[in-house]
Amino acid sequence: MSTTLVLLLLLDNGGALTLQNGDHELAVNSLAVVVVVVVAVVLVVFYKKAVSLVPLGPISGSLAAGPGLPAGFPRAVDSPLVWEGAQFENEKEYVLHMHEADVEEANNALRCFKEFGRQGYEVSRDTFPLPNLGKRLEALKLEIHQGRGFGVVRGLHPEKYSVEDLSMLQLGLQCYIANRHGRQDRKGNMMVHIIADDSSAAAAGHHRHSTNPITFHNEEAGDVVSWMTRSTAASGGRCIxxxxxxxxxxxxxxxxxxxxxxxxxxxPFALPQFQSRPILFHHEGRLMMNFGRTPLIGNQTHPRCESLPSLSERQLEALDAVEKIARATELAITTKPGDLHFINNLAVLHRRQGFVDGAAAAEKRHLVRMRLRDDQLGWALPDELRNEWYQAFDEHRRSKVWHLVPMPPGYYPLRAQPN
Structure with a gap:
């Protein structure tokens, strides 16, 4: 027998209230009606006010923070950005393979762009038309900004192109993911070449020129970090x-x-300039993380000024916990020459496996990194991150320099940039 009670409120013409439960009726005077209605209205108003305080956004979290959580942070997040590497056993889930027709379409767009004599910074969907491949890249754009947060475009063969043409293909394809390019240092370098370089102690110890493993981190600026692999190492060097x-x-x-x-x-971040700020943010309904160990701890290439605060034991414990969990759930991607990687820099951490270059040019690891932001899908930023983004993406104040090939260390202010 069901224990469910069905209560019906029946108000007759005389103002009397009847509570009906099955075959049983109970008469109640009209004063009780007023009390019940007033209480109900108060509860509804309170409920609506409480719900209105819950931030709306892509994260489906708890209405209230759990014990010990930072104020305003959800107990858990339910999002496509919650994943573990083991979920992606088949690389087809995150690799966009360019078919022969796609490559030909990209080559045609390149020829069209060059015929008009345009400069690289003028690349856009209008100047680099991809009527068919562009639709697939648009789907990847949504994955980067609103889905799992990463993807790879594969199918180009670097050996078939000049350095200039390969660079233009990189710019042309990635403009379908994000329309703005960011400066990566105070000199305005737009392209950073990640290669092994032991020509000086400063270069050999820097993240972009060392062959050693790198711990998980984010770039200092950019909603999206993109890089093209021109060549891979003889061994190691995987993106993780x-x-x-x-x-x-x-x-x-x-x-x-x-x-x-x-x-x-x-x-206490020391680089690119000193700033005290959080590592973890919950802003306009989205979780964000932005940090690196070098700006917080220092290393041989980036010695930390003794006058700056050191990390507490609790802060070091928190960094180690992030690294441990990230390594337990990571995805290692085997990169091929010509691959174009995209990761959401605010939601996905990345690190590098140590590597060994070979003697041949084709066995020397060479990535060309760029930092991107999209006017349409770019995330709203907390105040603490806006200055770095402004330095990178402001279109009116600063120059832009495009080095298509690696340049001597003097062209890049290595000591001022951790990545």
Whole structure:
């Protein structure tokens, strides 16, 4: 027999109230009606007010922070950005393979662009038309900004192109993912060449020129980090990524106290300039993470000024926890020459496997990195990150320099840039 009670409120013409439960009726005077209605209205108003305080956005989180969580942060996030590397056993899930017709379409767009004598910074969907491939790239754009947060475009063969043409293909394809390019240092370098370089101690110890492994981090600026692989190392050098959202959920369940540490405003970043700010943000309904160990701890190439604050034991513990969880859930991507990688720099961490170059040019690791932002799908930024984005993407104040090939260290201010 069901224990469910069905209550019906029946108001007759005389103002009497009848509560009906099945075959039983109970008469109640009209005063009770007023009390019930008033209470109901108050509850509805309170409920609507409470719901209106919940931030709307792509994250489906709890209405209230759990014990120990930073104020305003959800107990857990439910998003396509929550993933583990084991989910992507088949690379077809994240690699956009350019078919022969796609490559020919890209080559035609390149010829069209060159015939009009345009400069690289003028590349756009209008000047680099891809009527068919562009639709697939548009789907990837949504994945980068609103989906899993990463993807690879594969199918170009670098040996078939000049350096100039290969660079233009990189710019042409990535303009379908994001329409703005960011400066990567104070000299306005738009393209950074990631190669092994032991010509000086400063170069050999820098992230972009070292052959050593690098821990998980984000770039200092850019919603999207993109790089083309011109050639791969003889061994090692794989790109390895992990979801910030997965890291968050694990910590929210097991160590919410460390999330409070990560969201604290007292992280003493030394590079590119000193700033105390959080590592972890919850802004307009989105989780974001932005950090690197070098700006916080220093290294031989970037010695930390003794006058700057050092990290506390709790902060070091939080960094180690992020690294541990990221490594346990990471995805290692085997890169091929011509691959064009895209990762959401605010939601996906990346690191590099150590590598060994070979004697032949084709066995020397060479990536060309760019930082991107899209006017249509770019994320709203917390105040603490806006200055770095402004320095990178302001269109009116600063020059832009496009080096299509690696240049001597003097062309890049290595000591001022951690990545």
């Amino acid at each position: 990524i992990a979801s910030c959202y997965t890291v968050y959920n694990v910590l929210a369940q097991d160590r919410p106290d460390l999330l409070r540490v990560l969201a604290g405003a007292d992280w």
